[in-house]
Amino acid sequence: MPSKASPEQYLISTQTAALLTGKSVRTLQRWAEEGNIRGLEKAGERRGAGGVKLLIELPSLIPHLSIALDGGRMATIVAADGGAADALREVGLYFLAEDQAATALLWLEAAAAKGDSDAMDWLSCCYFMGIGVSSNPALGLKWLGEAAARGHALALQKIAAL
Numbered sequence: 001m002p003s004k005a006s007p008e009q010y011l012i013s014t015q016t017a018a019l020l021t022g023k024s025v026r027t028l029q030r031w032a033e034e035g036n037i038r039g040l041e042k043a044g045e046r047r048g049a050g051g052v053k054l055l056i057e058l059p060s061l062i063p064h065l066s067i068a069l070d071g072g073r074m075a076t077i078v079a080a081d082g083g084a085a086d087a088l089r090e091v092g093l094y095f096l097a098e099d100q101a102a103t104a105l106l107w108l109e110a111a112a113a114k115g116d117s118d119a120m121d122w123l124s125c126c127y128f129m130g131i132g133v134s135s136n137p138a139l140g141l142k143w144l145g146e147a148a149a150r151g152h153a154l155a156l157q158k159i160a161a162l
Contacts, residue, residue, distance in 0.1 A: 009078075010057060010058035010059055010074045010075075010077075010078055011040060011055040011056065011057060011058070011078070012055065012056050012058050012077060012078060012081040013055065013056070013081055014028050014029065014039075014054055014055075014056055016056075016077070016080065016081040017037075017056040017058075017061060019103070019106060019107070020061060020065055020067075020077070020091075021061060021064045021065060022066075022103065023064070028054075028056060029054060031064075032054060032056070037056060037057070037060040037061055037064070038056070038057040038060040039054045039055060039056050039057065040054070040055045040056075040057065041053070041054055041055075058074050058077060058078070059074070066095075066098060066100060067094045067095060067098050067100075073094065076090050076091060077091055080107070083114070085111045085114035085115060085116040085119070086111070086116060086118075088107050088108075088110045088111035088114065088116070088119070089107070089108060089111035089116050089118055089119040089122070091107045092104045092105070092106070092107030092108035092110075092111060092119065092122070093108075093122070095107060096108075096122070096131075101126060101131045101132025101133075102132045102133075104126075104132060105123070105126060105132045105133060108122050108123050108126070109123065112143065112146070115150065117146075117147045117150040117151070117152035117155065118147075118152065120143045120144075120146045120147035120150070120152065120155070121143070121144065121147040121152050121154055121155045123139075123140075123143040124140045124141070124142075124143035124144035124147065124155070124158075125140070126140075127139040127140035127143060128140035128144075144158055144159060145159070
């Protein structure tokens with residue numbers, strides 16, 4: 001029987017927690033101080049003005065999230081917090097599936113900035129169709145071109161169809 005993961009295995013930065021919840025970093029710090037979420041102070045790391053860097057236990061955020069989480073999704077979020085482009089894209093797709101396109105775009109843009117061509121293709125769709133943003137064909141074409149330039153097969157087909 002596989003062992004259950006401990007909450008400490010799912011530690012994320014307050015910045016990532018803020019993106020997930022739509023709350024400010026300060027709100028998350030206050031929640032941790034009040035015991036509404038669990039955080040862990042990272043020894044030896046400062047967060048400015050003499051404070052200590054706080055890591056948030058992702059499972060404690062579940063009541064404050066608008067997307068469902070399981071172990072696989074939590075592992076993906078931890079990977080996204082570490083900067084993995086494919087994980088950033090996947091988290092964006094979690095939000096897109098829950099009709100939270102504005103939040104999804106933040107994650108997709110972060111993945112695209114790291115060179116993820118799938119995220120670029122998704123961004124092109126969002127901009128062409130006005131999902132989470134005002135329709136902007138110029139930005140849609142920009143992202144489609146970026147994805148195609150990286151060899152994204154579907155983007156190449158879309159460019160050829162134009």
